[in-house]
Amino acid sequence: MKLSTKGRYAVMALADIAKFDGERPVSLRDISLRQGISLLYLEQIFSMLKKNQIVTSVRGSNGGYKLTKSPEQIKISNIFSAVQENIKTVGCKKESKKGCNGKSAKCITHNLWDELELHINEFFNKKNLSDLVKGKNENRV
Amino acid sequence: MKLSTKGRYAVMALADIAKFDGERPVSLRDISLRQGISLLYLEQIFSMLKKNQIVTSVRGSNGGYKLTKSPEQIKISNIFSAVQENIKTVGCKKESKKGCNGKSAKCITHNLWDELELHINEFFNKKNLSDLVKGKNENRV
DNA sequence: TATAAACTTGACTATTTTAGTATGGTATAT
DNA sequence: ATATACCATACTAAAATAGTCAAGTTTATA
Ligand code: FES
Ligand code: FES
Numbered sequence: 001m002k003l004s005t006k007g008r009y010a011v012m013a014l015a016d017i018a019k020f021d022g023e024r025p026v027s028l029r030d031i032s033l034r035q036g037i038s039l040l041y042l043e044q045i046f047s048m049l050k051k052n053q054i055v056t057s058v059r060g061s062n063g064g065y066k067l068t069k070s071p072e073q074i075k076i077s078n079i080f081s082a083v084q085e086n087i088k089t090v091g092c093k094k095e096s097k098k099g100c101n102g103k104s105a106k107c108i109t110h111n112l113w114d115e116l117e118l119h120i121n122e123f124f125n126k127k128n129l130s131d132l133v134k135g136k137n138e139n140r141v
Numbered sequence: 142m143k144l145s146t147k148g149r150y151a152v153m154a155l156a157d158i159a160k161f162d163g164e165r166p167v168s169l170r171d172i173s174l175r176q177g178i179s180l181l182y183l184e185q186i187f188s189m190l191k192k193n194q195i196v197t198s199v200r201g202s203n204g205g206y207k208l209t210k211s212p213e214q215i216k217i218s219n220i221f222s223a224v225q226e227n228i229k230t231v232g233c234k235k236e237s238k239k240g241c242n243g244k245s246a247k248c249i250t251h252n253l254w255d256e257l258e259l260h261i262n263e264f265f266n267k268k269n270l271s272d273l274v275k276g277k278n279e280n281r282v
Numbered sequence: 283t284a285t286a287a288a289c290t291t292g293a294c295t296a297t298t299t300t301a302g303t304a305t306g307g308t309a310t311a312t
Numbered sequence: 313a314t315a316t317a318c319c320a321t322a323c324t325a326a327a328a329t330a331g332t333c334a335a336g337t338t339t340a341t342a
Contacts, residue, residue, distance in 0.1 A: 016249070046318085061311040085142065087142045113144065123256075132252075179332080188289090201337095202288065
């Protein structure tokens with residue numbers, strides 16, 4: 001079980017914007033250089049973030065992206081669902097009455113994985129962007 | 142982020158043994174039929190479980206596998222580490238002083254992922270096999 | 283003692299997911 | 313004008329996952 005780069009980079013990039021936020025929008029080029037993420041990959045990610053109203057864009061020279069809300073209002077769970085990074089712990093389709101492996105009933109472990117998923121989602125709901133930017137004085141980039 | 146079948150099946154199969162535990166060892170063939178998991182795949186998984194002393198084996202006809210400890214004593218985290226299903230939330234090497242993407246310092250999101258990993262591992266440390274088998278009266282297989 | 287059930291080991295492979303690239307645009311500040 | 317920066321779609325290489333295959337060894341039981 002590994003967290004994919006898409007979700008991690010999305011949070012990383014948005015935290016970068018939150019940190020360097022000001023009058024002017026932040027360009028992907030700057031984020032790319034500061035965070036060491038491919039520019040082309042960032043464009044792909046930000047296309048999704050924009051579609052889901054996490055950011056707005058300013059085109060043209062000196063353009064870039066801005067957060068639509070204050071960092072406190074942007075939860076990690078919002079970011080993750082925007083880039084379609086979702087946690088799947090169960091082996092079955094959740095809504096379906098059927099279990100995994102085509103069995104007719106939910107398997108013996110189903111509740112365990114379900115509970116885990118709940119735990120993780122709770123964590124992502126509690127955390128927001130400002131939690132990441134708070135320690136501006138620390139030597140993190 | 143998806144939980145792999147290796148970890149899920151391992152827990153599933155061990156819960157099956159816990160449930161049908163008795164004098165005789167439980168054969169992989171029975172587990173395969175009851176849980177709908179490929180016999181060949183189960184063999185691979187149980188080879189690891191045995192190496193890590195989660196189960197003992199009885200060879201030959203009427204043989205099979207038995208738990209080495211009581212279900213209460215077998216934590217999900219034990220099972221996961223036995224089959225090498227480990228959670229990776231961070232993008233960097235944990236021990237290294239370096240951050241992800243070859244940066245010299247830990248990135249702005251590092252602590253967040255680290256905290257998440259801690260949460261998940263806590264969950265797996267709290268849960269054991271007997272938690273799964275308790276509800277024998279429910280209509281789960 | 284023949285036989286079948288069941289564990290043991292290592293290598294192999296197909297599928298899926300991830301993590302990007304590549305290409306060819308459009309909009310706008312200077 | 314032109315460079316900067318967003319926008320959109322398609323493609324691809326690499327890694328991880330989810331198994332399969334082959335060739336055994338061991339032992340209960342008929
Ligand atoms: S995980 Fe849902 S039925 Fe097995
Ligand atoms: S996750 Fe550890 S440095 Fe980025």
